Amino acid sequence: MTFTGTIEFKGTKEQEEKLYAVINKHKGTQGALIPILHEAQEIYGYLPIEVQKIIADELGMSLTEVYGVVTFYAQFSLYPKGEYAIGVCLGTACYVKGSGDILEAIKKQLNVEVGKCTDDGRFSLEATRCIGACGLAPVITVNDEVYGKLVADDVPGILAKYIA
Numbered sequence: 745m746t747f748t749g750t751i752e753f754k755g756t757k758e759q760e761e762k763l764y765a766v767i768n769k770h771k772g773t774q775g776a777l778i779p780i781l782h783e784a785q786e787i788y789g790y791l792p793i794e795v796q797k798i799i800a801d802e803l804g805m806s807l808t809e810v811y812g813v814v815t816f817y818a819q820f821s822l823y824p825k826g827e828y829a830i831g832v833c834l835g836t837a838c839y840v841k842g843s844g845d846i847l848e849a850i851k852k853q854l855n856v857e858v859g860k861c862t863d864d865g866r867f868s869l870e871a872t873r874c875i876g877a878c879g880l881a882p883v884i885t886v887n888d889e890v891y892g893k894l895v896a897d898d899v900p901g902i903l904a905k906y907i908a
């Protein structure tokens with residue numbers, strides 16, 4: 745089995761200590777895996793394979809089982825957020841106004857897939873639900889900035905600000 749997750753792991757000793765504390769807190773309780781994964785993601789920002797391996801070993805599970813759970817639930821991420829986290833709203837109002845085209849334009853320009861991060865760690869891309877700005881549909885966010893009433897041709901201009 746191939747485990748996806750090619751970003752270099754840069755976990756610290758402190759993070760590892762916190763992770764073991766979390767595991768020990770839940771170990772032995774029914775359904776310990778999910779809360780451990782949630783807290784591990786809070787510690788690291790995502791769930792690197794190295795972290796999943798520690799959790800699997802400590803819970804006496806295989807990495808395949810842990811990986812299966814991580815990849816099943818959308819709230820768990822195998823990738824860190826980029827320096828610039830891009831969110832494209834695929835809520836109904838945005839979708840009917842063409843946010844799918846905007847998503848494709850971003851994927852193509854940055855060569856990044858949804859839920860992943862560019863190899864240099866600068867950009868990550870998420871498809872989001874409605875962010876409550878339907879009046880501006882279609883909407884994307886880059887970190888805390890919101891861009892609305894977009895067409896796919898606006899994408900290069902927006903990204904240029906961050907690429908520069």
Ligand code: FES
Nearest residue numbers: 833835838874877
């Ligand atoms: S559907 Fe996109 S902001 Fe509401």
